[in-house]
Amino acid sequence: MVAKPRWIIHVDLDAFFASVEELLHPKLKGKPIIVGGDPKGRGVVASASYAARAYGVHSAMPMAQALRLCPEAVVISPHHEEYARRSQAVMGILREITPQVEQISIDEAFLDVTGCERLWGPVRQMGEMIQRRIFEEQGLPSSLGIATSKLVAKIACAEGKPRGLVFVPAGEEQAFLAPLPIEKLWGVGKVLGAKLRARGVRTIGDLATWELEQLVQEFGEVGRMLYLGARGIDKSPVRSSRERRSISQEATFAHDTADRELVRRMMLQMSEELAARLRKRHLVAQTVRIKLRYPDFSTMTRQVTLSQPTDQAMVIYEYAWELLHQYWPPGRRLRLIGVGLSGLFEGGYQLGLFDHQDQRWIRLSQALDEIRQRFGRRAITRASLLERKKRSGSLKR
Ligand SMILES: [Mg+2]
Structure with missing residues (x-):
């Protein structure tokens, strides 16, 4: 019997x-x-209206560049209190539909509306009602994606922007994703996207023709995520805000540095430590976040949501490094880096579909954790961490 879709x-x-x-x-x-x-x-662009986007302006772009593209733009400094107030009002509307609301940023949320049809009618109608209420009650335009998983719902939402409502029926997830460019998949940024394109993978459909073994061989742990993502498979639950927690680590360099190798090793070490903390508490993480601070103290954070939650250092590291790659221009010095995990929930050593194949990885990680517990944190580190030079600074929690 096929399970009823979420x-x-x-x-x-x-x-x-x-x-x-x-x-x-x-x-x-x-x-x-x-x-x-x-x-x-x-300064950078925090948000641009669609009229400004028509000139090529987008968020995170330096203001100077944005104004070269669109000199007639009206520039406004942010009114964060006002945005927070409106955001709360919108989240309030969503929580009237279901308590199963996971807010993932100031203007984005997932709702698990499984079983809410009795109360509100078919899901598509529910989506239309939400969109209408947000507009009528708060005056704000929104886009919605409706699907059987968070992964597909989020991509559907992005496809319909602005003011869209994209519904992906159960069973049509893979067909919906197939024509989309590979970069639309969670976790595929510029670097990974370029690697995939170099192998002839341009669309998510191209990716779906690859065998699991092939993907793991080429891309390591990230290969598993790609395999599932290409099929629209994502079992991660919607977690209401109460359940959300996070852990993080950051390190200030003894001297501001542009040394990629040093930063890479630091990031690997932080990923190892965070993963060990997750496993100790039998948690898995859904979101990987990085923090960069430049010598002038300007600070940036970026995050990526994984299609499958993880407690594995290499997965955390690969995503963190991919994010860093995208936002760290070569030669620019860094004062501090941080890696954080959020969307934590009880998951222990469960990796769903791949339980069987991950047994070796999991046993290895468990063995490492045991040795660390008995002989201290520094007892075992990956070979590339050993090369770490003294000047790399100190870790702090
Ligand atoms: Mg938005």
Whole structure:
């Protein structure tokens, strides 16, 4: 018997900060609006209205570059209190639909509406009602994706933007994903995307033709995620905010550094320690986050949601490194780096579909944890950590 599908809705407000500014200043409606830091300083775009995006402006772009692309844009410095207030109001609407709401950022949430049909009607209708209520009650445009998993719902939502509602029926996940460019898959950034393209993988459908063994051989642990992702398989649950926790580590370098090898080893060590902490508490993590601080103390955080939660250091490390690659220009010195994990939940050593094949990995990790417990944290480290030079600084929790 086939299990009944879950129904997950991903809600994402469109150009949230810019949309709030339009509400606050109705005269600006439809104009290119950029919310962000001081254009004369080193600020970046926090949010751009769709009129500004038409010029190629996007968030995280340096303000100076954004203004070269769109000189007539209205620049507004962010009103964070106002955004927080509106965000809470929207989350309130979502929690009236179901308590199973997982807020993943100020303007994004997953809802698990499995079984809510009795109360609110078919899922698609439910989505339309949510979108209408957010607009009528808060004046904010939003996009929704509806599917049987968080992975597919989030991608569907992005496909419909702005003001979209994309519904992927049960059983059509793989067909829906197939034509999309490979970078749309969670965890596939520029570096991994380029590696895949170099092997002729341009779409998620191309990826789905690869065998599991082949992917693992080429991409290590990330290969497993790719295999599942290409099939739209994602069993991760929607966790209401109460259950969300996080752990992190960061390290300040003794001297600001642009040494990639040093940073890489530091990141590997932090991933090892975080994974060991997860396993000790029988937790798995859904989201990997990095933090970078530059010598001028400006700080950036970026995160990626995994299609399968993990407690494995190599998975954490590979995603953290991929993120870092994307946001750390060569030659720019760093003052501090951090790796964090969130979306933690009880999972112990369960890896779902791959239980059997992961046994060796899991036994190895368990053995390492035991030795660390008996002989101290420093007893075992991966070979590449041993080369770490003294100047690399200290770890702090
Ligand atoms: Mg948004």
